[in-house]
Amino acid sequence: MKAVGYFKNLPITDPESLIDLDVPMPQAGPSDLLVEITAVAVNPVDTKIRKSRPAAENAPVVLGWDAVGHVRAIGPQVQGFAVGDRVWYAGDLTRMGSNAQFQAVDHRIVSKAPTSLSDAEAAALPLTAITAWEMLHDRLQVNRDSRPVSLLVTGAAGGVGSILVQLARQSPHLTVIGTSSDPDGAGGDWLRQLGAHHVINHREPLAPQVAALQTQGLAPVRHVASLTHTPQHFKDLVELLEPQGQLSLIDDFGAGDIDVMALKRKALSLHWELMFTRSLFTTHDIAEQGRLLAEVARLVDEGKVRTTLAEVLGPINAATLRRAHELQERQRQQGKLVLQGF
DSSP states (O other), X not given: OEEEEESSOOOTTSTTSSXXXXXXXXXXXXXXXXXXXXXXXXXXXXXXXXXXXXXXXXXXXXXXXXXXXXXXXXXXXXXXXXXXXXXXXXXXXXXXXXXXXXXEEEGGGEEEOOTTSOHHHHHTSHHHHHHHHIIIIIISXXXXXXXXXXXXXXXXXXXXXXHHHHHHTTSTTEEEEXXXXXXXXXXXXXXHHHTOSEXXXXXXXXXXXXXXXXXXXXXXXXXXXXXXXXXXXXXXXXXXXXXXXXXXXXXXXXXTSSOXXXXXXXXXXXXXXXXXXXXXXXXXXXXXXXXXXXXXXXXXXXXXXXXXXXXXXXXXXXXXXHHHHHHHHTTOOOSEEEEEOO
């Protein structure tokens, strides 16, 4: 079958960094679905792994952790799916990725795709939707009480932020503040369309901007979803959070880049989010990932959540994926980049 992958960790400008391949067809294990892929999205994790994960001898690395496709075979332990079902998922870091014609995936991290979206529109959502849902509900526990509070989302116009803002708006007690590099331009317009109540500038100190909103009646900032440049904003985040507030992070940085002791005086809590944790460790609640994807699909089909698709770059091949990785590495992407068909 056709696939795209690599044998060497190379800069994306090198034609060998991602190449077209012919690889063996995967087989569905006892708990697996075998899915024929129709569309995939590109995420920061793709570029990070391309740079760092070595290929085994004569065995290429095939990336890809966002997919929509149709079930072609099911394992004997699978329940709730049938051959022909149209599904979506974000996959598992330990298995072959979705940049291939077929992929075997654990059915517990899969759900049926929303019927109201095209394959490309749906492919933009799974990984970021899982990350956003887990940040909001498993880490920050935003619905633990209904007191009016605010949620600050840094880097809100990106892939995770674009879905997180929409999911947060499903909780009526939350006031959502998004950050953008151009709050009065395209980035701010995008976030307001997605439902952000306020947009502030993350090129300026955040705490004074939040304080200014509080003089206008803004509810206390109980939750922060820090999606990018956490060390740069950390001091301001500690300052603007209310006592006993919660900070959740997804970005990578050095162990000494933030002072966790700064959280102690306010009894602030720190929560890491990695949407691959459940599949990496086959946790007792791994099926929660499939269930939350089904709930997101329901919200999409009810018109409460929209796709974050930015652009369909072309078919699933090495040339198009190299372009997608190059755009992703610039770290200025608004919404998601998708590839469709072989």
